[in-house]
Amino acid sequence: MKSIIIAIAIMFLFGSFGFTSTMKIKPTTIAGFVNKGDKSDDNINVLLTKSLINLLSLIPDVIITPFSDVETAVKMNKLWFSKAIDVEKALAMGILFETKQVVVGDYKIIKNKVTINLYVYDVVTGELTLQRSFKDSPAGKDIFNTLDDVVKQVSYILVGQAITLGKINVNVDVPDTLYKVYINGRFVKEIKKGDPYIGDIIADEPIEVSIRVGGGKDEQEVFKKTVTVIEGETANIQYIPSDAKTEDKISKTVDSFEIFPGQKILINLKNGGSIVGIFIKQDESNVFVKTSDIESKIPKNKITIVAMINDSSEKIKKSDNFDYNAKAQLEDLIKSSPFLDDNNFLNIKNVAATIPDDAKYSIYKKYQKSGWGGFVINFLTIGLFGSWAIGDYTDAIIQNSLFIGSVILLASANGDAGMAGVGGFILSANIIYSLISPFTYSAGYNDKLMKALGLIYTYNNSPVYYVKKDLLYHEPDDTLIHIDLLAFSF
Incomplete structure (x- = not known):
């Protein structure tokens, strides 16, 4: 009985932390697919292997053996040239390229139908960890659509989420x-x-x-x-390289972007004001800007952030002419959808499209969530009520379950130091998690709300965050200044 309780509590603990996982995949070698049918169909292996490698290689920080290395290896071990999968050769490729898992498979085309079998092996243990079959899929003129579909499904299986x-x-x-x-x-x-x-x-x-x-x-x-x-x-x-003198450029920028003399910039000051002007130069202590034919010297210790303004930037002005019924409907939708489920997300998006940006901005500011409230309540109540208070019911159920599980373990310990230790560990970890989760939940909710309201959009093919960067909402004329890139803080 005690072991069952411990197992359940540990399952709850590690299950809760799974919500914060990102797109990941073990270091992988795609060894290829053996053609069990007519030799004229050998090209399908190359198309499928290369497409799968190319797609998975797009994931940041992933380790996927390049196709050129795989091709070189199979020319040596002849893996592709037999009628059956040689698992030992596939595993040897994983060892050669120092990866954790090997993907290998076979396929056969019969009467314009292709069946593809996929196998994933652990390189260290040699065990088969995954097996999938894609049976009787269209071949012939539809083979490319079938391969695209299989690549997407295999990628989903390996990564654990859809790749867009x-x-x-x-x-x-x-x-x-x-x-x-x-x-x-x-x-x-x-x-x-x-x-x-x-x-x-x-x-x-x-x-x-x-x-x-x-x-x-x-x-x-x-x-x-x-x-x-x-x-x-x-x-x-x-x-586009610039011919401007490099000693005058502002070079300490995010994304290694550089602001050169003659470019228009927006400077936010620590006192809350802002300046728009033409950048002239900088030295160790000051930034020199030209505004209305007057050269201004601004001490760097008074600057909070600098941004470059695109020469063709437009200003979106506030509008008082819009449907206030739509605004009320939009607020009702947001209030009725604490999780912003897919249906309400689309409804909010459709209604928001009829409302100007400044009105959506005020709605966002009204309904955005802050993690601090949940943090304080969880701090005072040992992680019991903070997530309920901010509407994060999933984490609230997990945290309450972990709390109950840890209390049961502690109460049932009866001098068992191991059980008491597990109970104490789960209780401590749950409290720590409950202090973090309000911030992760509110950040995710706010980001989704911005997308639903249409406040994240594309300008010059780069995302522009209307709300997240307050400097975009420029006083005193209440206009939105498009910028190419946020620059740096002193």
Whole structure:
């Protein structure tokens, strides 16, 4: 009985922390797929293996054996050239490339129907950890659609969540010079003016794009930027070197972006004011800005943040002419949907499309959630009521269950130091988790609310957060200034 209680309590504990997991996959070798049918169908293995590797390689920080290395290995061990899967050869490839799991499979086409079998083996133990079959899928002229569908399903199985894609277009405006493009540290293509890199990237995940020139020890990074693209959309990145004097540029910027003399910038001051002007230069203590033909020297210790304003930026002015009934309907929808489920998310999105940004901004400020209330209540009540108070019912149930489980363990210990230790550990971990969860819940809720209200949108193919960055809402004329990139804090 005691062991059952301990197992249940531990299951609750580790199950609760699973909600914070991100897109991950073990280091993996895709060993390929053996053709059990006609030799003329051998090309399907290459298409399927390469597509699967290419898609999984888009995930940030993932370790996937490159297709070129797999191709070299199978030329040596002949894995692809038999009529049956040789598991030992596949596992040997995993050991060779120092990965944790190997994906291998087979397929056969009969009368325009293809059956694909997938097997995943643990490289260390050699055990079969996963097996799936995709039977009687359309082949012939529909084979490419079938392979796309299988790749998506296999990726979902390996990653544990659906992978959505956007596109990225990286180009340079420099004639007669070759540049190298790296995505998340992986080389993808050499580009030049008129020959850009266009490819898929994971949607809704921060992706680091680096442009480099030269080779070997002489290779230098000339541009780096982190972008997040919405599913189905394209992020356009263009590198244009500047001839401005490098000693005058503001170079300490996020994403290694640089602000050069002559560019328009927005400076937020610690006293709450802001200045829009043309950047002239900087020294160790001051930033020099030209406003209305007057040169101003601004001490860096009075500046909170600087942003570059795109020359073609537009200002979205407040509007008093809109349907107030729609505003009331929008508020009712938000109040009735503490979880922002899919149906209400779409309803909110549709109604919000009829309301101007400044009105949506005020609604967001009214209904955004703060994690501090839940934190304080959980701190005072040992993690019992804070999550209930802010509407996070899932975490509330988990935390209350963990609390009850730990109390049962402690009460049943009867001098059993091991059981008492487990109970105390679960209780302590639950309290810590209850102090963190209000902030993670409120951040996720607020982000989803912004998306539902249409307050996260794309400008110059980069996400612009209308609400999260207060400096965007510029006083005193209450206009929204579009910016390309937030710069730096002193």
